[in-house]
Amino acid sequence: MKTFLIIGGGLVGLATAYKLGLRFPDARITVLEKESEVCKHQSGNNSGVLHTGLYYAPGSYKARLCVAGQREMIEFCQANNVPHDVCGKLVVATNENELSRLKKLLERGMQNGLQGLQRLDGDEIQEFEPHARGVAALRVPQTGIADYPRVGAVLVEKVVSQNSRVVTNAKVIKCSVFNGQWTVQTTAGDFQADYMITCAGLYSDRVSEMFGEQRAVRVLPFRGEYFRLKKSREHLVRNLIYPVADPRFPFLGVHFTRMMRGGVECGPNAVLAFAREGYRKTQISPKDLFDAFTFSGFWNFMGKHWRIANSELRRSVSKKLFAQSLQKLVPEIQADDLEPGGAGVRAQAMYPNGNLVDDFLFVERANALHVLNAPSPAATASLAIGSAVVEKVAEKFS
Structure with missing residues (x-):
């Protein structure tokens, strides 16, 4: 046996x-x-999203297994009465500089076999998300949410x-x-x-x-922090609204997600956690910090990306800055609309040269x-x- x-x-x-x-x-x-x-x-x-494989390099494990896995996960949810909803999402370009990246996302999604992708002009965005604004958007109808x-x-x-x-x-x-x-x-x-x-x-x-x-490789913990929209402001978001992600990082940027168990979540950011289970800013693990600080990859990463790291850290401690990121997608959002949400920690492997796996x-x-x-x-x-x-x-x- x-x-x-x-x-x-x-x-x-x-x-x-x-x-x-x-x-x-x-x-x-x-x-x-x-x-x-x-x-x-x-x-x-996590944010409870049923991802489609839009972002990942064609032929990669992430692309192949996400596309196949999403289909299987939906079938699994249907067969086992697991709450889920294939509601679709918008990836919104908020300025002209993001249009080329939006085009590449569309091309990559098609290469990965996604069906029904739709490129929207700025005035078409409101048909799907009345309160969102942008110069263009990509509608991804297969994206959904599930009760993981x-x-x-x-x-x-x-x-x-x-x-x-x-x-x-x-x-x-x-x-x-x-x-x-x-x-x-x-x-x-x-x-x-x-x-x-x-x-x-x-x-x-x-x-x-x-x-x-x-x-x-070594695992570096990145905490993703969330806010929730106040109930009186949940009408500002129908389903899922994402920015055009920075291709240098595997993080998708702060976005809006309608949750399977109710409410609208905003986030996450991506800030280095001081503990592998550091769900709160105050959680510090000397062992985990020592592990990170004695790893050449950490210093190489920080040397390359200190500006981004500093920006994420500032947004982590300022609800106003967090809200400003969200306003690029939904201008009506105000800092007072946000209530504290949860947090997750992403286990991100890193090479000694500072490149993320x-x-x-x-x-x-x-x-x-x-x-x-x-x-x-x-x-x-x-x-x-x-x-x-x-x-x-x-x-x-x-």
């Missing part, structure tokens, strides 16, 4: 366990999650129904291998397996290192596979990522 351990109970880990159970129905599969519940971090603290925490709960049910296990409060302490058999010591006891898959999100680099990997990153070994970079759009793509991981694993057993 094949035995598998999966480290990480976010959407990617759970989807991998589910797909692994379909492929190897007689296998013994165990998911280990350090928290008391699944989907506690990136999977449960509910997706995670359904995946747990399916994994357990396959006679697999999801063990919570199981933080990995130590790993060893003997005669091809892994032993993992955790706070919930010891576990053995023939094959190891790590999907550890914010700790993906550290966990893979525990299994003998050199840290060729801009695709999903998998590292394969004889009896292990490590998912080292799976930020957005990994929630949308999670089922497809699970399938891709299982295909890689299956090759080892063929």
Whole structure:
């Protein structure tokens, strides 16, 4: 009997366990999650968007798995009564300088197989978002929203129904291998397996290192902070309104998102967090800071992009500056319209030269596979990522 351990109970880990159970129905599969519940971090603290693959380089993992994963995620939501809505979004160019980037987005979306993309002139924007303003926009009808925490709960049910296990409060302490058999010591006891898959999100680099990997990349935590529109101002946004993203970064800029559970969210920004679980500005981890400050990639990144980093930091502490960014899309927005929202932390892998890893990153070994970079759009793509991981694993057993 094949035995598998999966480290990480976010959407990617759970989807991998589910797909692994379909492929190897007689296998013994165990998911280990350090928290008391699944989907506690990136999977449960994101904007809830069903991404389409608009932004990603054709042929990349992100492009292929997002496009395929979104279709599968919608089917999964429909089949399992998970709340979702394919409501569409607008990507708005707010000045003439952004038109060339908007055109490239349209071309890239078509290359990635998106259907129904529509280029709008400035006066056509109000047909879809009456309060938005811009010189042009791209309408992406396939974009939607979904209740990802509910997706995670359904995946747990399916994994357990396959006679697999999801063990919570199981933080990995130590790993060893003997005669091809892994032993993992955790706070919930010891576990053995023939094959190891790590999907550890914010700790993906550290966990893979525990299994003998050199840290060729390091995870840097970027906090994304949100505001919510006051209920009396929610009418200013129908669905999703995005700016034209800066192509130098994998962040999409502050935007408006109608939430599946009600309300309109504004954000996120992208500011370096002082802890890997730094959901609040006041949360500081000396270990995480030391990890960042002793990494050459951090200093190389800051040397290249200190202006952007400074701008994000200033916007993080000033609701007025945050509102000014939103006003470029919806001019009627005022700082007083914004109420404090939540925050998420993005696990972004970085190379020593300071470049951000801009695709999903998998590292394969004889009896292990490590998912080292799976930020957005990994929630949308999670089922497809699970399938891709299982295909890689299956090759080892063929």
